[in-house]
Amino acid sequence: MTALPPPGAPPASDPVSEQYEHGRDILGVEHGLDAVDLVQLDEETMELNMGPQHPSTHGVLRLVLNLDGEVVRECRPDIGYLHTGFEKDFERHNYQQCIPYTDRMDYLAPLFNNLGFSLAVERLLGIDVPPRAQYLRVIMCELCRIASHLIWYGTSALDLGATTPFIYAWRDREKLLDINELVSGVRMHTSFIRVGGLLADVPDEFYGMVNEVVRTFPRLIDEHELLLTKNPIFRERTVGLGVISAEDAMNYGATGPMLRGSGVPYDLRKAHPYSSYDHFDFDVPIGRRGDVYDRYLVRMQEMRESVRIIEQALNNLPDGPVNTADRRVALPPRNELNTSMESLIYHFKLVTEGFRPPAGQVYEAVESPRGELGFYVVSDGSNRPYRCKVRAPAFSNLSTLPHMVRGELIADVVAVIGSIDILLGDVDR
Amino acid sequence: MGGGRAGDVLERELPGTVLRRETAYGEETVWIEREQLVAACTLLRDHRDAQFRVPLFVTAVDHPDREPEQPRFDMVYMLRSLQYNDVCRLIVQVTEDDPSVPTLETVYAGMDWHEREAFDLLGIRFAGHHQLKRILLPDDWEGHPLRKDYASFGEPVAFTHNLEWALPAQERPRDMPGETR
Numbered sequence: 194m195t196a197l198p199p200p201g202a203p204p205a206s207d208p209v210s211e212q213y214e215h216g217r218d219i220l221g222v223e224h225g226l227d228a229v230d231l232v233q234l235d236e237e238t239m240e241l242n243m244g245p246q247h248p249s250t251h252g253v254l255r256l257v258l259n260l261d262g263e264v265v266r267e268c269r270p271d272i273g274y275l276h277t278g279f280e281k282d283f284e285r286h287n288y289q290q291c292i293p294y295t296d297r298m299d300y301l302a303p304l305f306n307n308l309g310f311s312l313a314v315e316r317l318l319g320i321d322v323p324p325r326a327q328y329l330r331v332i333m334c335e336l337c338r339i340a341s342h343l344i345w346y347g348t349s350a351l352d353l354g355a356t357t358p359f360i361y362a363w364r365d366r367e368k369l370l371d372i373n374e375l376v377s378g379v380r381m382h383t384s385f386i387r388v389g390g391l392l393a394d395v396p397d398e399f400y401g402m403v404n405e406v407v408r409t410f411p412r413l414i415d416e417h418e419l420l421l422t423k424n425p426i427f428r429e430r431t432v433g434l435g436v437i438s439a440e441d442a443m444n445y446g447a448t449g450p451m452l453r454g455s456g457v458p459y460d461l462r463k464a465h466p467y468s469s470y471d472h473f474d475f476d477v478p479i480g481r482r483g484d485v486y487d488r489y490l491v492r493m494q495e496m497r498e499s500v501r502i503i504e505q506a507l508n509n510l511p512d513g514p515v516n517t518a519d520r521r522v523a524l525p526p527r528n529e530l531n532t533s534m535e536s537l538i539y540h541f542k543l544v545t546e547g548f549r550p551p552a553g554q555v556y557e558a559v560e561s562p563r564g565e566l567g568f569y570v571v572s573d574g575s576n577r578p579y580r581c582k583v584r585a586p587a588f589s590n591l592s593t594l595p596h597m598v599r600g601e602l603i604a605d606v607v608a609v610i611g612s613i614d615i616l617l618g619d620v621d622r
Numbered sequence: 623m624g625g626g627r628a629g630d631v632l633e634r635e636l637p638g639t640v641l642r643r644e645t646a647y648g649e650e651t652v653w654i655e656r657e658q659l660v661a662a663c664t665l666l667r668d669h670r671d672a673q674f675r676v677p678l679f680v681t682a683v684d685h686p687d688r689e690p691e692q693p694r695f696d697m698v699y700m701l702r703s704l705q706y707n708d709v710c711r712l713i714v715q716v717t718e719d720d721p722s723v724p725t726l727e728t729v730y731a732g733m734d735w736h737e738r739e740a741f742d743l744l745g746i747r748f749a750g751h752h753q754l755k756r757i758l759l760p761d762d763w764e765g766h767p768l769r770k771d772y773a774s775f776g777e778p779v780a781f782t783h784n785l786e787w788a789l790p791a792q793e794r795p796r797d798m799p800g801e802t803r
Contacts, residue, residue: 269654271757272758276758281768441731446678457704553646554649555647567678580768583696584679589735592735
């Protein structure tokens with residue numbers, strides 16, 4: 194907090210001040226008020242700048258808060274610090290080359306991005322993916338959902354001052370990242386799900402490691418819940434805070450646990466079962482009040498449901514190939530290249546220029562840990578997407594923030610941000 | 623997905639709004655009149671047989687080569703109906719000279735940010751929007767990157783065949799390849 198200058202003082206002109214001036218121009222703050230952190234707007238209201246380097250904004254989110262004492266009168270999120278222009282990059286890469294870009298958008302749940310993009314392109318191409326690949330996609334995605342929810346659990350509890358959950362969450366997430374590393378060689382940006390199937394079949398150690406997760410995680414999630422669910426301090430801070438009604442959540446386009454926490458049982462895995470989700474038996478947990486605590490309960494329950502899905506998928510995992518047999522998309526087996534002219538040509542064409550889906554437009558959505566992650570792909574018949582719009586769940590979810598924090602205390606703003614489970618890579622893309 | 627619900631409701635309740643309907647890949651796309659956009663979306667949100675109450679996104683697709691026969695921009699609106707488990711895609715075409723559509727933020731609160739994003743990245747004007755300013759890029763950014771005529775790359779790299787194009791005059795070698803030979 195900087196003291197206000199005496200009225201009428203000339204503005205300083207060193208480079209730092211010039212940056213301040215620029216910041217004020219962007220904010221629309223009146224000149225002559227010299228403080229970037231805290232600006233007196235009138236008798237009653239102060240303007241506070243929170244972030245973008247604030248630890249509890251989960252990345253680089255900046256909030257401009259109008260405060261009356263400690264009460265938030267207005268909140269203006271300022272996003273875009275992590276904007277990378279992925280959608281523009283898609284337009285100059287062929288379809289296979291886009292997959293690593295999708296990883297890097299929602300970097301805590303990269304497999305869902307892979308899956309959404311692959312499903313959209315597969316619809317354009319009209320190809321089917323073998324059952325084994327579909328089951329493995331489900332297993333990897335649900336493991337990823339648990340990993341993402343664990344991060345959310347740890348960080349949002351840390352925002353409220355609880356350090357222990359954070360340490361435990363990262364300890365358990367390691368086991369899931371080890372599985373990522375085993376199947377793809379990479380811990381986070383796996384690019385494991387490809388158009389037409391998977392990067393490769395899983396190695397033999399995979400079954401043991403996933404079985405270990407299925408066996409131990411219900412108990413570990415109990416441990417996590419033990420720390421917070423009935424904790425009086427946690428409940429005091431979260432029950433009745435950041436309430437959003439089902440009607441408002443829909444109107445804002447909020448999806449995922451945000452919508453389900455308000456009592457709307459909508460889950461794309463049930464509504465439009467993609468990748469053979471209809472083969473598995475699982476429940477869609479919902480909340481009642483739509484507050485921070487209910488969203489917490491929904492996510493904790495979702496982790497248990499994910500373990501159930503993984504168990505069923507692993508026990509019924511079919512045999513067979515993990516890539517489509519369609520030679521327009523999948524590389525031919527290596528041994529065919531020595532004997533078959535056509536295979537060699539397909540191989541060469543696929544590697545050098547990629548495949549060409551027919552012209553058209555599709556929208557395909559998956560249920561990511563944050564909500565409805567959609568890919569709207571427009572093809573003009575060439576080997577690159579003509580336009581690819583990513584419908585990021587966290588973008589719409591974050592736009593509910595001003596609605597939820599109006600009238601709350603400033604200390605509760607961080608709790609509400611935590612409960613939205615934003616990821617700035619997903620918001621800004 | 624896209625069972626033609628939106629097109630049916632619009633044709634029945636707002637005759638003359640629907641310009642064209644097309645179903646491909648199991649999804650229906652409905653082209654509608656720009657002037658009817660707010661009325662159409664309000665109807666789709668509230669009508670008993672539609673209930674498209676969740677706004678998914680709005681964006682634009684740029685087709686610069688289409689002018690002047692057809693408008694340059696396709697404004698794409700995606701809505702979702704939880705009641706009927708359905709999505710609908712509305713397309714409004716706008717020209718390069720007048721890239722504006724009425725805002726939908728009064729119909730769907732969630733359209734606010736998506737419209738700002740379309741303004742930011744594609745330069746579409748949303749008439750009546752309460753705060754139409756850039757959202758992802760800095761306020762002083764020039765141009766709209768997702769337009770096709772905005773080059774995101776193309777920093778000139780000098781090869782022997784393009785030295786004249788790639789390098790300013792003072793940096794070119796005195797004996798340009800090809801000239802002395």
